[in-house]
Amino acid sequence: MKSRKIMIIVASIAVLLSIGGCTVKHKDDTKQGKTIAASSTKDLKEDEETIKKKQLDYLKEHEQEIVDLVKAQNSKVESVQIDWDQTQWGDGGLTTPEYYMNVFGRINNIEESGWGVDIPINEDNTLNLDEMYVGSYIRVGGKLFD
Structure with missing residues (x-):
């Protein structure tokens, strides 16, 4: 036991x-x-x-290409300032799964101004400058720039 x-x-x-x-x-x-x-x-x-x-x-x-695109939006745009620190990367969301680089800046050295340009990113991670477009129209003080 x-x-x-x-x-x-x-x-x-x-x-x-x-x-x-x-x-x-x-x-x-x-x-x-x-x-x-x-x-x-x-x-x-x-x-x-x-x-x-x-x-x-x-x-x-290729900064000049962005400057030219922004200037083409309004004849009153004399100068374009790009805020490289505000550059963002993101995707288009659910409906457009493409990836973009978003660049922002000011015009005519006006502190309250702003604009945004979206640049598509190709599958090989190169930028498609031929298809960049204004994603945020020029604004001053929150209102569209005339």
């Missing part, structure tokens, strides 16, 4: 150790998976940042 109890206790301990070992092994695997996933996410983020920097640098080289 006593040896039967001992065998049951030993068997129970063996089962618990086996389950515990699997749990520890699973936790280690999960931690390693998180490290790999975090590393991949970090690399992807760095790649996105590199792409965005290249796109912004390219756009700065």
